[in-house]
Amino acid sequence: MTWMRWAPAMERALYDPGQGFYRRPEGPAGHFRTSVHASPRFARAVARLLLEVDEALGRPEELALVDMGAGRGELLTGVLAELPAEVLARLRPYGVEVADRPAGLPSTALWTDRPPRGVTGLLFANEWLDNVPLDAGEVDEDGVLRYV
Template sequence: MTWMRWRPAMERALYDPDGGFYRRPEGPAGHFRTSVHASPLFARAVGRLLLEVDAALGRPEELAFVDVGAGRGELLAGVLAGLPDAVRARLRPYGVEIAARPAGLPSAVRWTDEVPRGVTGLLFANEWLDNVPLDAGEVDGDGVLRYVEVDTVTGAERPGGPADAADAAWAARWWPAARPGDFVEFGGPRDAAWAHAVAGLERGLAVAVDYGHTAGRRPPLATLTGFRAGREVPPVPDGSCDVTAHVALDAVAVPGLHSLWTTQREALRALGVSGARPALALASTDPVAYLKALGGAGEAAELTDPAGLGTFGWLAQAVRMPVPESLGTLPGWQTLGS
């Protein structure tokens, strides 16, 4: 058996050049359904947010759209397709992903494994932070917070060494654990990854979308889990499945920036995505339009489902720019203290 701490085990399982899960040819869509895959309405909403960011920035000569954790470019393609020609002419789209550039992606997209630096526009990370590898810990019978080690073949767990000073300090600040059996998913690597991404913006808005939690609602049980072929599976870090854990969104927020958060349900509603059914009268006057509107309402309902995708957290941070109208001035968004 091969025992490792969770962070290096996740790193190898997800990103190893010789068989890591995110290197597989079928891509994430072959194993789980994200908002991007659920409906083109999601890309349209992100496109609308991009337009609002553009306006708030004073319509700069060059506008960036940075898709962090771009998968196979589905969100990029959807956003580009819905933009006015005048905006698309100024747009510099980036797909940030470790996998090779997918076939058929618009030639304007710059595909890179590094977040670009010094850009102005919208940085959007949909279901990226939950796959940034992290360690897990548990308090032992003597009150010592120890790392959890995992068998990379079976997924079995056992206690490891004591948490180092940095992780212990992070837990004390963001996820206190003192009683035997208390656990922590140490979010320091996610905080650093997000800070690095946000630092790429000269001016603009950075948005992270993920299953997450804040200090008042830390999960009572571990969130580490796996996904394979559309099903949730045990998180065995052997490269055969996605390995993911929810995100401590309040810890992730970069200090000193105007920070807002809400649920995906509220964020998408503010961006014009509604699950309301079309008026029944439309079925008599224009049956084709009614069926199309009904299908769109069904997709919107899935995206905003309070028991499903609608529970995602949206963290938005403004960098040297005013907050767009659909964020700070509409119901649902809350200021997030750092």
């Protein structure tokens, strides 16, 4: 992991080559469905949001769509299919993911393991927060905060 540090056991469980959950051939869609997998309506909604952001930004010369935790690129692929040619001509789509670039991803999409710097557009993190480990605590019956 380059831009994010996880506990070694978590990193192995999720991204170990050939064995990590996100590197297995069936991918996450083989185990569960998320909004990205459930319907093309989600990609359409994100495309509409991107068009609104584009308008609010004054239609910049280059517009970025950054998909954090891009998985197998399903969201990027779906959003690109919904955009008008005028926007596609200015769009720079990024898939930010630790796993390898998926087959079938449109060639215009850049695949990277770290967020791009200095871009203008929409950063979308629909799936990313699912995999961010964090410390958890709770207050016990005596009112003492304890690490869980």
